[in-house]
Amino acid sequence: MVNRAVWETLHKELAAAGATLVAVSKTKPASDIKELYDLGQRHFGENYVQELVSKQAELPADIQWHYIGHLQSNKVKYIAPFVHLVHAVDSFGLLKEINKQAAKNSRVIDVLLQMHIADEETKFGMDEADIFELMEYYTAQKEDMQNVRICGLMGMASNTDDEQKIRSEFARLNNFFIHLAETSFLGKPYFAIRSIGMSSDYHIALAEGGNMVRIGSMLFGNR
Template identity: 40%
Template sequence: METNIALNIENVKKNIEQACLRSGRNPKDVTLIAVSKTKPNEMLMDAYNAGMRTFGENYVQELVSKIDTLPDDIEWHMIGHLQTNKVKYIVGKVAMIHSVDSVKLAREISKEAVKRNVTADILIEVNVALEENKFGITLENGIETVTEIAKLPGLNIRGLMTSAPYVSNPEDNRKYFRDLKQLCVDINSKNIDNIHMDVLSMGMTNDYITAVEEGATMVRVGTAIFGARNYNK
């Protein structure tokens, strides 16, 4: 069955609007990122023609290839785990790197940003549920890590990101979204030099509605837009 991408995008946007209404928020404060990993350019163009301009990719090689071949007005976000040896390929090419999970990675991004005379917008990835298969700093060392990264040149820490556990009931993740929001509030209250964070990247296909209710400003939705991914490619 052919995936009706335009209709899917419309449905996701309606869900975001309704979640904002329930939580007293302005839908304009939430950015929908279409997660397009493993999807062919034809499907991305279907989303583009339906009005999407913000896309998220997980793999550097695939991201760079799509940047080179798709329209220039697309805003690209690196949302997957980023190895230090791949940083040089994306700094200056993406709007934001969501997955800064260590001071070591931040230093490498800083080095490349300075070399290219650009400022890299980044989010600090937090492993809120302490899952062994997930990357990210912990809630406990969040303030300390952000303070250290804030000293690096060429970086603009815009906020926090998390990938909550995959659950059948999104209510199970509400506490994690609240914890990330609280960490953001706590960090901003410290008045750390060069830090005023306003981005919370949290929520995916199975739990983005709950994430919006808890303050997400960016949701990363793939399956609900493009259909299930093909891992056999």
């Protein structure tokens, strides 16, 4: 069941902050997504390829689907025809596969690089050195990588009640984003997204430069 009042509040708050709300709809039925869609929500995030493909076929065509989970290279082909933004690119191999499948579908797919900012080793992502190395590969092979576009960074904070720790992790990502944006790697107007913050910490994310938040439980209830 969708919490309409919460969506309306979030929608206004994030619009005022210039941030995009991605409604995390994983495991939720298409009927819940359609209810939120009818209110005006267009960005939805999914973690599982099969579930995303099924929902995309059933729901309105103008939904902008975000793939926010860990994406395996052999699954890219299933979402390449329609995915709006891939949030969690954590290797150059995955970036190349997204480019390959995008070319087959005559598309350019936007992606974010996942930066590891949390303490937990179980979280995916690259550190600053890894991202610099990926950027160097990307720049060197730019002529062969015309169907994928790096639009920013994504990160997940530590699972903790320590707000100062969360704040420092988000600030680290934002500071590195600014550094990247100022380098010769990209310097493009589309390199603009910092996807940080979820239901429990999105206020901190907004204060630390985030402009895309991934909200699930506040909108759809606990899973």
